[in-house]
Amino acid sequence: MSTEFSTPKLVTKLPNVGTTIFTVMSTLAAEKGAVNLGQGFPDFDCDPHLIDAVNQSMRRGLNQYPPMPGVVVLREAIAAKIKSLYGVNYNPASEITITAGATQAIITAILAVVHAGDEVIVLEPCYDSYLPNIELAGGIAVRVPLTPGTFRPDFDKITAAISSKTRAIIINSPHNPSGMVWSKEDILRLQEILASTNILVIADEVYEHLVYDGAQHQSVASFPGLAARSFVVSSFGKTYHVTGWKIGYVAAPASLSAEFRKVHQYNVFTVNTPVQYGVADYMNNPQPYLQLSAFYQKKRDLFREGLKYTKFTLLPCEGTYFQCVDISAVSDLSDIEFCKWLTTEIGVAAITLSAFYADGFDQRVVRFCFAKKEATLHAALARLASL
Structure with a gap:
């Protein structure tokens, strides 16, 4: 007597996702x-010096689980960098978390704050993880187009998209795929629009060090009205030419970081130990970024x-x-x-x-x-x- 088994059929959580x-x-x-x-x-x-720094960390025996939010020396180095570049203090103990790349940081932030039925404003064109992340969280993506041709933010359309259900907005500057960079005036306008709301900001700033022609990256961290409501995401993979290492970080106020870490603890727990120590050592020299x-x-x-x-x-x-x-x-x-x-x-x-x-x-x-x-x-x- 033979028994045939079949794999149960699933109802996909991401019906619109196929081969990219x-x-x-x-x-x-x-x-x-x-x-x-x-x-x-x-x-x-x-840089071979970065490889050497990670290799030395491995040989020093730094190969077991690190603290869940990331090794202390790396969080301290990031806090010092943010202070130097953007003039704002983040507490490395409670406001900086090391992530397995920026993509994990973004989905973790979304899962931490978006409840079923919440709306999240997304500015299109956008990095391809944003919309599936919102869908997995049970949220509703409200797509607002950037201006065709220039890809500058249209603040009238952003304002019109805000409703009582809006939980967050995702912004990305410098912008992938267009190469557009938000100006100081853009950031101030967003700060003004959000001032009377409880809307959170997920700021994808992975290309923060790639701004041209003498312009400066305008991090939301530099603007108190936005910093108080923002998850600021960056990526060592982009900065140090090691995209395959999948290491990044999030800076956010303590209350937001606490919720972020609740999810981070269970979707990744922590990030490659020797790479964290190696990057921390490499950051002693700011010249590469x-x-x-x-x-x-x-x-x-x-x-x-x-x-x-x-x-x-x-x-x-x-x-x-x-x-x-x-x-x-x-x-x-x-x-x-x-x-x-x-x-x-x-x-x-x-x-x-x-x-x-x-x-x-x-x-x-x-x-x-x-x-x-x-x-x-x-x-x-x-x-x-x-x-």
Whole structure:
């Protein structure tokens, strides 16, 4: 007598999530031997001194569980950095938490504060984790478009989106995918709008050190009316060219951090011990992050100069390591079909901007990542020159 077993059928919690465009384009790039300027990560190594610092931590026996919020020396180093850059004091004991990258930080903040039926304002285009995170928390995403072309925040639309159910707003500056950077006036306007509300802010500032042309990153931490209601998220992966290490942090007032840590304790508990100690040691020298804007501006300028010889229309790139271009003068294809054609026929992979909108809004704009070796950028530009 044989018994057949079947796997129970599930009702998915994320019915709108499938294979991402990042996976599709990276796979296609590999198949076609294309230069991959799609996904946002460097193709060069980090500073060997950072590797040495982590290796020394391992050899010192720092390989067991660290404290749940993160090792003390790293939290203290982060607090000192924030004080130096933004002039605000965060208590490393109660207001800074080390996370397994910024993506984990964002979902943890959302799960900590969003209840079923709460609304969260999201400014599109946006990083692809925001909407699924809200859905998993039982919240309702209220999508507000950034201004097409410039991608600047539209504060009239943001104000109109606020309701009695609004629990939080997610902002991202410097902005992925557009490269737009919020100005001081933008931040002050948001502070004014939220002043009479109980709305929380989740500020995705992972590209805080990638701001160009002499501009300064305006962290919400610098603005008391926002700092008091904000989770400020940053990423060592972006800052130190180690995206695969998945280490970041959140700075937030003690009461918000306490709720954040309740969730953090059970979805990650804590983060890789020797990496934490190694990063803390490496942070003794601030020059790597202080010089990062100049490092990437050189790559941005090289890439933009090369693109001038194509029919692409270059959009502004005020920060991040992404360059968006309008393809209207190059092709009549949709942005998705154009990226597939570009990868297959020209040998350069890019990412569609429509992938960063829930409704797939196609503005005929695609995004390139220039966090690459100069040789990689020259190779891509040589192929793009045919356009």
